[in-house]
Every structure is written in structure tokens, then in C-alpha cells.
Amino acid sequence: MSDEASDMESTDQGEKGAPQYHQANPDLKPMDDMHKQKRTEFRKQLNRDAREVAAASIHKGVKLIVHRPEHDESNEKEYAALSKELMPIVREIARKTLPLLEHETSSEFARHQYYGSKFQASSVAYQDYRYFAKKRPPSESPSLAVGLRVDESASMSAFGRLEAAKRAVIAVYEFCRMCEIPILIYGDTADVSRIEQMSIYAYSDFAMEDENDRYRLMGIRARSNNRDGMALRIMADRLAASPQQTKLLISLSDGQPKAMDDYTGHHAISDMQMTILEYERKGIAFLAAAIGQDKDVISDIYGSERFMDITDLRELPAKLVRMIARYI
Numbered sequence: 459m460s461d462e463a464s465d466m467e468s469t470d471q472g473e474k475g476a477p478q479y480h481q482a483n484p485d486l487k488p489m490d491d492m493h494k495q496k497r498t499e500f501r502k503q504l505n506r507d508a509r510e511v512a513a514a515s516i517h518k519g520v521k522l523i524v525h526r527p528e529h530d531e532s533n534e535k536e537y538a539a540l541s542k543e544l545m546p547i548v549r550e551i552a553r554k555t556l557p558l559l560e561h562e563t564s565s566e567f568a569r570h571q572y573y574g575s576k577f578q579a580s581s582v583a584y585q586d587y588r589y590f591a592k593k594r595p596p597s598e599s600p601s602l603a604v605g606l607r608v609d610e611s612a613s614m615s616a617f618g619r620l621e622a623a624k625r626a627v628i629a630v631y632e633f634c635r636m637c638e639i640p641i642l643i644y645g646d647t648a649d650v651s652r653i654e655q656m657s658i659y660a661y662s663d664f665a666m667e668d669e670n671d672r673y674r675l676m677g678i679r680a681r682s683n684n685r686d687g688m689a690l691r692i693m694a695d696r697l698a699a700s701p702q703q704t705k706l707l708i709s710l711s712d713g714q715p716k717a718m719d720d721y722t723g724h725h726a727i728s729d730m731q732m733t734i735l736e737y738e739r740k741g742i743a744f745l746a747a748a749i750g751q752d753k754d755v756i757s758d759i760y761g762s763e764r765f766m767d768i769t770d771l772r773e774l775p776a777k778l779v780r781m782i783a784r785y786i
Contacts, residue, residue, distance in 0.1 A: 505524045507695075517688040521655045534673050603697055604705075617771075627678065639786075646658050648683040655718070685717040707742050709746045714726070727758075744764050746759070749771060
């Protein structure tokens, strides 16, 4: 084949059955290559950032890989099936929330502050000590960034927890997109192999938003063990660097931390609690949504003020979305 012919694409037949060639779009492949390179560089940066964070903790030396999952047609079909009944509920909550966002932006006072000139009795229900409002500079507008961490341990395969988790992440993702709230959704598991002791799955990241992220969410799986403190630290650090005023990190889990060699019991719980306190000082609000048998342990780890007991898994998507709306 000549060099000239190799630059053509055969798509149909000519008058006498001879191949009819059309000039290939010269811009298409370079554009695809550019997007692919951009995605590759972003994944590499996520790995560098995560490893730097881990290196400054007890997780130093743990072999970590951050994945940026792709999606396929089966993911799209699964998303369509799971989201069908959810979307009317999400849209209704968003419809009620959007006017609050408009009011907050135009309000003279910034609400939910630790100190200020105006006491808000309604904020006492939050139990986070932010009971005041203060004057907002003309250029300042209220904002929220949300992180959702999904436990992908093997036990998530039991009792419908995996599907409940997928429905929850769909609801949170779509609600945040409707309300223009930056959203970070990561899954994690531990001990997949000796050379991959910690696995992070970056399904949605506000630094590189992609319409296909909703389909990536369907890649959530029940995999192996869970090194919760490391996952929380990596996500909290990413949220802490965001410019938003309020930063909420939700952990969706069905059990207590357990990973090789000795990340379990008091050692793991102490690490999680220290991580929570460290990043609360940096402005991160934590919330644990417990959907498994270890609810009492999870409540003790996070504290009752940061804990949601999800007894009925069918209520999980709406409960999470309504909780996020309270932080606006």
C-alpha cells in the first residue's frame, strides 16, 4: 500500500464496485491523542500527590496506585437502570435547594460561622459550633465542595450493599452537578497484591470534570481489604486544597478498618481519629454513613456527631443528598 493510500479511510463502494476513499480528518487523531495525553498526565499527578500525602503519615512505604477508571457500554446501561428511579427524587431535592443557593449568594451575612456578629439559633442543630453569621465582603460568595469516599472492601458484596452504594453515588454526583457543587468521588481497597497494597479509584475529580464520570461510577466493586485512614487522608488533603468555603468529606463504609500487616484494631482506629482531627483543623467536615454490621464501631471512630446510621439501604441516596443540602 502506498503512503498516500495509508492516509485514507475506506467507507463504501464506488460506481463499479471499486473502493471509494475519503480523506481522513487530520484533526481527529491529534485531538484524541491530546485528550489521552491529558488524562494520562492527570492520573500521574494524582499518583504523585497521593504518595506525597501518604509519605508524611504512618502509611509511608505502603505501595499505592491511583487509578482513573475507564467506562464501557455496560457501565452506561447499568447507570441508566439504576438512575431511572433516583433522578426524580434528586431533581426534587435540587429544585428546593437551588433557591437557597441563590439566597445565600445574595445574602448580606455568611451563615454557619464559628464566630460573628449575629447568632443563628437554627444552626445549633448542626452541633458543629458554627452558630453565628458574619458580614461577608462584597466579593465573597458561599461555596461548598464535597468528597465521597466509597469503601470497596470484599464485604460490600453482601446484603445488597454494593448496589446501595452505587445508587448513593449516583444521587450525590447528580445532585452536586445540578447545584454546581464541586464533587470528588473516590473508591478504595487494600491488599490487592504485594506490589499494590493500596488502590484508589478516582471516579470523579473536580480538577478534571468529565461527562463520562457518571458512567465511571459503575466501576465500583467489592474487592479486598480496607485501609480507611489512608483513603481519608488522601481525599481530605485534596479537599483542603480546594478554594471552597465549606468542605464536606463523607465516608460510605460497611465495616471497620482492616489491612495487612497490622492495620487493624486500636492501631487503625487511632490513625483514623488522628486523621479526622488533623483535617478538621484544616476546615474539613467529616461524616460517616454506616451501612454494615460494624455501625457501633464506626460511630465510636467518627463520633456520634459525625455519624449516620443507615438501617434501610433504600433510604441511603436521599439521606445523603439531603445531608449535603444542609451544608449549603
